[in-house]
Amino acid sequence: MIDFLNAHGSELVTKTWEQLYISAIALLLGIVVAVPLGIILTRFPKTAKVVISIASMLQTVPSLALLALMIPIFGIGKLPAVVALFIYSLLPILRNTYIGMEDVDPVLKDSAKGMGMTNLQSITQVEVPMAMPVIMAGIRLSAVYVIAWATLASYIGAGGLGDLIFSGLNLFQPDLIIGGTIPVTLLALLVDYLLGKLEKRLTPINQRS
Amino acid sequence: MTEDNPILVYKDVAKIYKGGNVAVEHINLTIHKGDFVCLIGTSGSGKTTTMRMINRMLEPTSGEILFNGEDIHTSDPVTLRRHIGYVIQNIGLMPHMTIYENITLVPKLLKWPDDKRREKAEELIKLVELPKEFLDRYPSELSGGQQQRVGVIRALAANQDLILMDEPFGALDPITRESLQELVKNLQEKLGKTVVFVTHDMDEALKLATKIVVMDGGHIIQDASPEEILRHPANQFVEELIGAERLIQARADVTTVDQIMLKNPVSITPGRSLGEAIRLMRKRRVDTLLVTDDEGYLKGFIDVESLDNNYSRATSVSDILNTKIFYVASDTLLRDTVDRILKRGLKYVPVVDKAGKLLGIVTRAALVDMVYDTIWGDNGDGGDDDNDDTSQPATDDVTGVAAGHNLATDTPTDHKEA
Numbered sequence: 001m002i003d004f005l006n007a008h009g010s011e012l013v014t015k016t017w018e019q020l021y022i023s024a025i026a027l028l029l030g031i032v033v034a035v036p037l038g039i040i041l042t043r044f045p046k047t048a049k050v051v052i053s054i055a056s057m058l059q060t061v062p063s064l065a066l067l068a069l070m071i072p073i074f075g076i077g078k079l080p081a082v083v084a085l086f087i088y089s090l091l092p093i094l095r096n097t098y099i100g101m102e103d104v105d106p107v108l109k110d111s112a113k114g115m116g117m118t119n120l121q122s123i124t125q126v127e128v129p130m131a132m133p134v135i136m137a138g139i140r141l142s143a144v145y146v147i148a149w150a151t152l153a154s155y156i157g158a159g160g161l162g163d164l165i166f167s168g169l170n171l172f173q174p175d176l177i178i179g180g181t182i183p184v185t186l187l188a189l190l191v192d193y194l195l196g197k198l199e200k201r202l203t204p205i206n207q208r209s
Numbered sequence: 210m211t212e213d214n215p216i217l218v219y220k221d222v223a224k225i226y227k228g229g230n231v232a233v234e235h236i237n238l239t240i241h242k243g244d245f246v247c248l249i250g251t252s253g254s255g256k257t258t259t260m261r262m263i264n265r266m267l268e269p270t271s272g273e274i275l276f277n278g279e280d281i282h283t284s285d286p287v288t289l290r291r292h293i294g295y296v297i298q299n300i301g302l303m304p305h306m307t308i309y310e311n312i313t314l315v316p317k318l319l320k321w322p323d324d325k326r327r328e329k330a331e332e333l334i335k336l337v338e339l340p341k342e343f344l345d346r347y348p349s350e351l352s353g354g355q356q357q358r359v360g361v362i363r364a365l366a367a368n369q370d371l372i373l374m375d376e377p378f379g380a381l382d383p384i385t386r387e388s389l390q391e392l393v394k395n396l397q398e399k400l401g402k403t404v405v406f407v408t409h410d411m412d413e414a415l416k417l418a419t420k421i422v423v424m425d426g427g428h429i430i431q432d433a434s435p436e437e438i439l440r441h442p443a444n445q446f447v448e449e450l451i452g453a454e455r456l457i458q459a460r461a462d463v464t465t466v467d468q469i470m471l472k473n474p475v476s477i478t479p480g481r482s483l484g485e486a487i488r489l490m491r492k493r494r495v496d497t498l499l500v501t502d503d504e505g506y507l508k509g510f511i512d513v514e515s516l517d518n519n520y521s522r523a524t525s526v527s528d529i530l531n532t533k534i535f536y537v538a539s540d541t542l543l544r545d546t547v548d549r550i551l552k553r554g555l556k557y558v559p560v561v562d563k564a565g566k567l568l569g570i571v572t573r574a575a576l577v578d579m580v581y582d583t584i585w586g587d588n589g590d591g592g593d594d595d596n597d598d599t600s601q602p603a604t605d606d607v608t609g610v611a612a613g614h615n616l617a618t619d620t621p622t623d624h625k626e627a
Contacts, residue, residue: 117365
């Protein structure tokens with residue numbers, strides 16, 4: 001253990017940082033795109049079905065294949081990895097945002113409208129706060145997926161902890177595999193925990209369970 | 210009430226859905242300031258549709274609706290809704306906002322300054338007899354009745370003149386419902402608001418409305434005062450909606466309390482001694498004395514029990530005065546008073562005028578006379594033996610009831626012994 005850390009300590013830190021960096025950008029992009037899209041889709045239920053089907057389809061493309069498909073478009077390196085992971089993060093966030101918004105009690109929407117809230121006010125002051133736990137659940141799910149799959153991004157030269165794992169596989173060095181896997185798991189758990197904290201803060205006080 | 214400036218006018222309004230489904234048709238209705246209008250009908254009669262077109266939650270297919278003389282179609286729906294109060298059946302309080310935030314939701318949308326909003330919220334919460342501390346609570350911490358009280362004042366918070374209520378008390382238990390009905394009626398009278406109230410409960414409509422609009426199959430069947438509806442139901446449907454039972458009771462429905470109350474209740478002023486009080490009780494053969502001040506304003510009551518318990522300690526009437534007294538206004542309908550006396554197990558109810566001056570008392574004995582007349586009067590014999598000459602206004606017109614016969618023609622107004 002100590003030996004491993006002595007030999008690979010600085011590499012481990014760099015790779016973990018890369019992993020986090022790729023995942024965070026992909027997830028942020030996913031949130032920025034999927035949350036507003038999910039909200040807008042609740043205003044167009046017919047389009048919503050089509051869009052969610054497309055996102056579901058993208059989700060079924062094997063992750064390695066998707067990464068490989070990015071190469072002709074974006075070449076190799078961090079960019080194709082971020083794009084691929086971004087596509088993956090879309091569906092859980094999109095679907096949860098849409099469902100969360102749809103599930104807001106129609107009485108509240110009627111009440112908000114009847115009292116003279118504009119569409120935007122109803123969304124920001126009533127529907128999003130009420131849907132926040134469901135939206136956040138989608139984001140947390142995406143975060144864990146993205147961090148785990150970012151490992152594969154090493155294949156297309158994006159770096160990250162996948163580098164350690166794949167080196168271990170190629171060189172038959174189990175300590176490298178384990179040394180790469182454990183940080184991935186810890187990272188996923190840590191991010192999930194932090195997002196859970198964030199979820200609590202964003203959820204209206206009396207809606208917290 | 211300015212008869213010339215109706216607050217709301219429907220001009221041949223129709224709402225027809227795609228595929229020719231007619232929700233409402235040929236709606237012509239004029240609502241004046243200060244009216245309490247109840248839209249009543251069975252499910253699917255179009256009463257809610259009719260109401261929801263007022264604040265443009267639904268758009269009429271044809272016809273026009275004038276609000277304060279202006280076609281609502283020309284105004285911005287959002288602005289319009291902020292000036293019309295809206296109370297719905299499921300209350301619709303925002304669960305993630307405090308009571309304060311809920312009450313001041315519309316004022317906030319209208320960008321009132323903070324201190325003005327705070328002031329308004331405190332004024333309103335007092336109006337519905339809830340403690341000020343409730344402002345910082347969340348709706349889930351309140352009972353259903355309390356929540357709907359907040360729902361009602363939320364609709365008043367931006368000084369709206371017109372309030373729409375869609376079966377607001379449908380989900381409440383009968384006792385809570387009754388107290389909220391009273392509250393709304395009192396607020397409406399006190400603040401001079403105009404209310405459009407959707408209900409399927411005829412009792413509720415009769416109790417609250419100054420104008421009842423009976424709807425069926427998307428049409429207005431009858432549009433008249435409660436008294437008029439009871440006396441002259443437009444057709445079989447209205448009769449059924451009212452119910453044969455209520456038509457029989459119609460005289461109680463249109464008799465007001467001051468017509469049957471005893472006009473000389475036994476009362477005493479707080480300054481008198483207990484000795485005087487007990488002598489008065491003995492002289493008049495009563496066990497309770499109403500307490501009024503020198504000007505005749507009702508202050509409370511004392512009864513023989515508390516007098517007996519406190520005789521050695523207390524000296525004057527004011528020492529044992531019980532101020533928790535239930536009373537009714539002189540123009541309350543007798544029907545409501547009967548309900549109260551029976552439901553609450555009261556022996557009597559004092560009657561006061563608008564200023565709180567004691568006018569009389571309604572006792573159980575007086576009710577017996579009324580019930581007697583209702584039952585026997587209907588058969589045309591046995592009941593209407595004799596009585597004074599005050600013919601009850603409604604009775605001559607109530608026809609078409611079960612026996613197909615007029616109700617009693619006399620009402621006792623003078624009960625000397627209670």
